[in-house]
Amino acid sequence: xxxxxxxxxxxxxxxxxxxxxxxxxxxxxxxxxxxxxxxxxxxxxxxxxxxxxxxxxxxxxxxxxxxxxxxxxxxxxxxxxxxxxxxxxxxxxxxxxxxxxxxxxxxxxxxxxxxxxxxxxxxxxxxxxxxxxxxxxxxxxxxxxxxxxxxxxxxxxxxxxxxxxxxxxxxxxxxxxxxxxxxxxxxxxxxxxxxxxxxxxxxxxxxxxxxxxxxx
DNA sequence: ACCCAGGGTCATA
DNA sequence: TATGACCATGGG
Numbered sequence: 001x002x003x004x005x006x007x008x009x010x011x012x013x014x015x016x017x018x019x020x021x022x023x024x025x026x027x028x029x030x031x032x033x034x035x036x037x038x039x040x041x042x043x044x045x046x047x048x049x050x051x052x053x054x055x056x057x058x059x060x061x062x063x064x065x066x067x068x069x070x071x072x073x074x075x076x077x078x079x080x081x082x083x084x085x086x087x088x089x090x091x092x093x094x095x096x097x098x099x100x101x102x103x104x105x106x107x108x109x110x111x112x113x114x115x116x117x118x119x120x121x122x123x124x125x126x127x128x129x130x131x132x133x134x135x136x137x138x139x140x141x142x143x144x145x146x147x148x149x150x151x152x153x154x155x156x157x158x159x160x161x162x163x164x165x166x167x168x169x170x171x172x173x174x175x176x177x178x179x180x181x182x183x184x185x186x187x188x189x190x191x192x193x194x195x196x197x198x199x200x201x202x203x204x205x206x207x208x209x210x211x212x213x214x215x216x
Numbered sequence: 217a218c219c220c221a222g223g224g225t226c227a228t229a
Numbered sequence: 230t231a232t233g234a235c236c237a238t239g240g241g
Contacts, residue, residue, distance in 0.1 A: 031222095039221040039238090081224085118225095141223085142223090191222090
């Protein structure tokens with residue numbers, strides 16, 4: 001159980017993160033799309049603009065002019081394509097009877113449905129599954145790849161689906177709370193420590209890590 | 217000035 | 230299957 005021991009170390013150091021920071025499942029979904037390759041601090045500004053316009057609902061977003069929607073999204077970058085992605089997601093969300101319609105689907109079916117939306121790839125889909133629909137799905141991101149490769153636990157060549165099943169197989173008997181916290185802890189740890197190599201000395205994972213302070 | 221952020225799509229070989 | 234171009238703002 002190497003994965004769980006990493007989890008324990010991270011949890012001991014950083015504590016519970018209580019993700020996803022949002023007031024509703026729909027806000028989680030919007031945030032998941034807006035944070036694609038984008039710093040969360042920028043997403044907060046865009047979300048704040050949408051809320052200030054009173055537009056944080058699928059119907060309202062859908063009937064908003066592209067120029068207006070894009071102007072709200074401007075701080076989060078890629079505002080033109082994200083405006084299109086947000087609308088196509090809202091159209092899909094309404095067609096499937098919103099949260100109450102979708103929540104009845106089995107996790108893998110729901111994942112297929114999410115992936116059928118233009119602009120939603122595997123990571124965004126899994127963010128939504130885990131943090132909006134409370135499903136036991138492990139989210140893989142660039143941090144997860146980097147950290148667990150440095151630790152010497154995973155192979156560099158594994159693609160998204162193989163990595164996800166590796167994590168889910170080893171953690172299948174754990175509670176969903178672990179899935180929720182684990183991904184959040186990986187992100188927090190990567191932002192606070194792993195970026196600065198000198199901090200390897202004080203890293204809570206140094207006893208397992210094989211990077212030896214070198215950039216990998 | 218340069219690098220990258222809680223990615224995804226599309227065209228090309 | 231596997232690269233590369235493209236999308237774009239803001240903080241370090």
